[in-house]
Amino acid sequence: MHVREQAADFKRFGERYGVQWTPTILELAPDGTEQHRVEGFLETADFLAQLKLGLGKSAFKAKQWQDAERQFREIVDRFGQSDAAAEALYWAGVSRYKATGDASALKETAAAFGSRYSGSTWAKKASIWK
Amino acid sequence: MEIKWRHDIDQVLKDAQTERKPVLLDFSAAPT
Numbered sequence: 321m322h323v324r325e326q327a328a329d330f331k332r333f334g335e336r337y338g339v340q341w342t343p344t345i346l347e348l349a350p351d352g353t354e355q356h357r358v359e360g361f362l363e364t365a366d367f368l369a370q371l372k373l374g375l376g377k378s379a380f381k382a383k384q385w386q387d388a389e390r391q392f393r394e395i396v397d398r399f400g401q402s403d404a405a406a407e408a409l410y411w412a413g414v415s416r417y418k419a420t421g422d423a424s425a426l427k428e429t430a431a432a433f434g435s436r437y438s439g440s441t442w443a444k445k446a447s448i449w450k
Numbered sequence: 451m452e453i454k455w456r457h458d459i460d461q462v463l464k465d466a467q468t469e470r471k472p473v474l475l476d477f478s479a480a481p482t
Contacts, residue, residue: 321459323479329459334477342479350470352463371474378472 347374355381369399373408380411385419396436406437410446423449 321329323342333339337346337354347356356374358367376391392412396405413429416422426449433443453474456462466473 321457321475321477322482323477325482326457326459330477333459333475337475339477342477344477346473346475346477348463348466348473348475350466350472352467352473355472375472 345370347371347378349378349381365399366402366404369395369402369404369408372399373404376408376411376415380415380418383418385415389415389419400436406433406440406442409433409437410442413446413449 321333323330339346341359343359343361345358346354347358349355355378356370358370358374362370372391372395376388376395379385379388379391389412392408392415395402395408396412399405409429409432413425413432416425416429426446430446430449433440433446437443455476459475462473465471
């Protein structure tokens, strides 16, 4: 919705979801609950990666671990250069651990950060799993 | 991944609940 062309809706829903800036894209669950937020302009690949990150987070919240891992791994595979990729790699490992209970999933994820995204915040977060 | 953009937000949210589909809500100020 556009700030001027749909001003009333923009104000009402902007207040409901605490939107402070444009562009903002919200990914909502079917019940209207916010699952993921993208603030600011992104190029296509980064934007698609963010949308998939939201799908992965939705599946994760629903405890659909395998679907979540699939979404996260697809980001790493298809949009590996995007800013979302490091976060996706992290959550893919967590999703596998949740699905299997096997801590080696976390260890393997930490090892994977040794060759990709090593300077990222997510690599630092995963470093505890080594 | 095809996105069908609509402008009737209240109805979109109702339909999403009925059809169990996720929603993208876009807040824009881009020049038109």
